[in-house]
Amino acid sequence: MSLRNLSDERLIADTKMWNEKEEHCTRQFLRHINEVNRRRLFCDDKTGSLFKYIRKNFNKSDSETSRRVLAAKTLRHIPGADKALANKQVTLTNLAEVSNLVGNIKSNKKKNEILNCIKGKTQTQTREMVDELTGKKRATKFKTCAHSDGSLRMHLTLVGQTAKDYEFIKEQLSNKGIYKPDEVIGHIINSAAESMRKKIKGIGSRKSKVITNKRAISAVIKKAVIARSGNKCENCGSKYNLHFDHIIPYSISGSSAIGNVRQLCSNCNARAAIVALSQGKMDLYINQS
Ligand SMILES: [Zn+2]
Structure with missing residues (x-):
């Protein structure tokens, strides 16, 4: 039946119904990926992480995937979060925003306090709460756009300590004749990547932190x-x-x-x-x- 033939009342009612179904499906999806994670089943797919497994198999963007993986993590850590999501007291985005915070907290009482704090909050309010609790200010990314030539366009807003660190680095680099924001950001990314590559190469060397069973493997x-x-x-x-x-x-x-x-x-x-x-x-x- 074409939607054009529906009455106004029926169209509104059906739209509401499909939204309910979509929210129900999302909650079920989060429950299922948590069980996939518990069994580490993504390793059978050789993807190595839940994020890569979902990206590969479920036709979702990076941001859709990370929101689901992080929200699912919060559901694992706060049992009451599933009910709050079902009752529309929290959103997927809110749950994703607090995932790393609750992942580092042992006390169930504290975790439930955080859940109560994010009920009815917007994403920005939730971020502000997390920043306040962790004492950190973050670099906020508003927009990322990948192009077919491999380039990446970003709209970044640096706040707090990150903005101060940027100004410090910029001042230091000005001594080397690097002034333009794109050159400064490029230099920061290249330096960080170089340092990470060195760290990865170091794995397996004598100073490595690779966890081994020293008793057993020579x-x-x-x-x-x-x-x-x-x-x-x-x-x-x-x-x-x-x-x-x-x-x-x-x-x-x-x-x-x-x-x-x-x-x-x-x-x-x-x-x-x-x-x-x-x-x-x-x-x-x-x-x-
Ligand atoms: Zn692996």
């Missing part, structure tokens, strides 16, 4: 595994949070020979442990909130 085996893996997760290719993992777990007498040792990122490492040792056992270690 330096020679670790070096050989790194040579084989290229210092990347051997399942999803991630370069971050790498661990040495026993394919047959050490706890059930898996050997530390090179054929039984691999490099995995923390998520793929958790997924491998779930498959080998059971979800129930691993929930005690990896899914505490």
